[in-house]
Amino acid sequence: MTAPALRTTGLHKSFGSLVVAQDVAISLPQGARYALIGPNGAGKTTLINLITGALRPDSGEILLGEEAITALEPDSRVKRGLARTFQINTLFPDLSPLEAVTLAVCERLGVANVWWRRLVGFRDAVDEAYDILASLNIGAVCYRATRELAYGQQRLLEIALALATKPKVLLLDEPAAGVPRQQGGELFEAIANLSSDITVLFIEHDMEVVFRFASRVIVMVGGRLLVEGTSSEIAADQRVREVYLGRSRHG
Amino acid sequence: MIAPAVGVLFDGFAYGMLLFLLSVGLSVTLGMMNFVNLAHGSFAMVGAYVAVSLMGLGWPFFATLPCAFLVAGVISVGFERTLFRRVYRASDLQQVLLTIGLAFISVAAAAWFYGTMQQPVRLPVYLRTYATFMGINFSIYRLFLIAVALAVTGLLVGALDYTRFGAQVRAAVDNQRMAQGLGVDVDTVFAITFALGSGLAGLGGALAIEIVGLDPNFTFTYLIYVLIVVAVGGLGSIRGSLLAAILLGVSDAAGKYYVPTLGAFLIYLVMVSLLLWRPSGLFGRR
């Protein structure tokens, strides 16, 4: 059997007396679609920050494929195939989507530090960026400044930027946050249509979406893993009902 | 051997206290609004010129000090309400440009009204004498300066720690959005703090004339020292500003006495190294 695409063991992180991650061990098989759920403050975004290197764990290890990446800088992890999106749009307001995604492609190809050749000369990178944008249905607006884009289009651009890094593992932090429900569905269709080579972990509050698009679900509470299982196992789990489903659903 | 060292230490300490008065207001307002106010030195200069003008009219030195405080505070809040608040959300660069523009104008205005020569200050006779202790001369004026600065520090720390307004200021420095959410009127709190801070700078300016003189370039000469105190001490920290000001005052006096060839080199070097070690200053958060 091949190694899992992403694995963490014993991840621990605390700020002073506040423990935000405690003994977190997850393992995502190649090509899996995992959902990460839990009430607000459960440490879901913190876990993504730990995996991507935005935060340093106090202890524990992170493996991408068979390589330990715990000590790597965030940008080096991206180069090895670990990409993420942000819950709150983290884009380049004054660049056009085409420019932004082309830049991400150039970064992956290792040519973004070239200052003596024109960007237009990198035709393959531009074509690839345009194809990514078109595949997410934002090809028509890719020449405008990003800040002029509709909110939902900006959410798609978040994903486009991550895809441009050709990830093996993609971590999506509430990709549909703030998007009306129907558009959110379209957004998840786009995610479901991603190549099966890409392993996906997404944070989402809408349980219908979770059960429809995730093959397995991880539940976090208070910085710890509560339970992991298939959609139906999670739906039937009494503990999950208590801490999560019992409460009001988030839109 | 000992006597000069004590003298240098004393002068440096007095100078540090002066720098503290000049910079503490900037530190608190910068910590609260992240507003880089390079015109802070101009408010100190306003205080200094108010004191000189009133003494010219025959006022006693002591009576001019509260006026220096008041006028600098009132003028500053006028600018805060009309001009500065427009750029709180703008970039660092925009804030630097606007306030340095104002500083330039204040220099020109001072030259227009008062000319470019040094202004005289007429101290009461008893402030111009020395107290001798263990064979060392201590300037009465510097003792007075230290006493004023210590009193101000005590008042500030007390007000911040024990009054309702102080609590609001601390909350706003700590987390502006949170404070707003808790019903603190950050806008008004900031305006008052700004006036107080600039008033203290005005007071410092009036007290500084005897030590460092006064001409229209006062704004820029002291701006760099004030910025060093704020950056090294850490934004929004009164303790940090006090420590940094004393450190700077003593090193400046000691440097001038023991290694005059190095000039200000040593101070800049210490500042750059300190900021590399702790980019948010000695007592800075983040």
Added chain:
Amino acid sequence: MAGVADPHQYLAAKQRWAPIEVAFWLAMLLPFVLVPTYLPLASQIAITAIFAVSLDLILGYAGLVSLGHAAYFGLGAYTAGLIAKAGWGEPFSGLLIGGAAAGLFGHLTGYIVVRVRHLALIMITLGIGLLLYEVANRASWLTGGNDGLQGVAMWPLFGSFDFDLYGYTAYAYSLAVLFAVVLAARRLVHSPFGLSLRAIRENERRMPAIGAPSRARLRTIYTIAATIAGIGGALLAQTTQFVSLGALSFERSAELIVILVIGGTGRLYGGVVGAIVYMVARDRLSGMNPQYWYFWIGLMLIGVVLFLPNGILGGLATLLPRRSRAS
């Protein structure tokens, strides 16, 4: 929305030479025939423009505010001046050595500068500038201290053009270097690297998430900008055959920011236009007491921040219809 369907056309249009650019460079030749008595001023303008373009690369494109950029300008000036004084008066190699010295210092200080932001960045760049000023001031045996570096004797340019009293050679030389610098900066701005700088300015937090090492990028541009500033300084030393401490001063750094901001940051020609407007205005008003010159600078700064945040070129751009909108 038709007309720009192809991504290659869209990107190519962004970096195409505009007719007004060509006209601009032709106009820069006019001083030779129209106002030959002002050629020394024209050289000063070209040199200041080089310096302003170098600051624009870090401030306008990458978003790093520096209050100490004169350090690199002055270092280039003293290096070129000292080489000439020591007996090697060949201008072009002196120019390159001056640029290299400043670039090396920029590379070393770059490691410090890119680590900090906000007030700490302002203070560290300011501190580096003040430090170098103090060093030059104290080392008067080498630099001449307050009297300035004198006895800078230049050989003819390329062995055949003497630096004449009227400034023909000086302006031709300065203008050629300015043109080369703008060409290089133009290439850089439209390269993938230039794009990544704009992205850092727009949102540095996102950069690691697309696999970009933004600190390394900032170090590179800081080194490049320092090199260009050094070339500008070297040019000043060679054309005026003198270097004063003022080349390293805080006033020089502050003035440069004013120039760039008046012209417009983050636009290739902002620094050039700013240099022309500022230097001509200062020349016209040179009879004025310097204190009042400061008054006008102050007023201009406040006006620019409140009413013209993108400088003269930004203001013009909003007035003129945008070509790319035509369909």
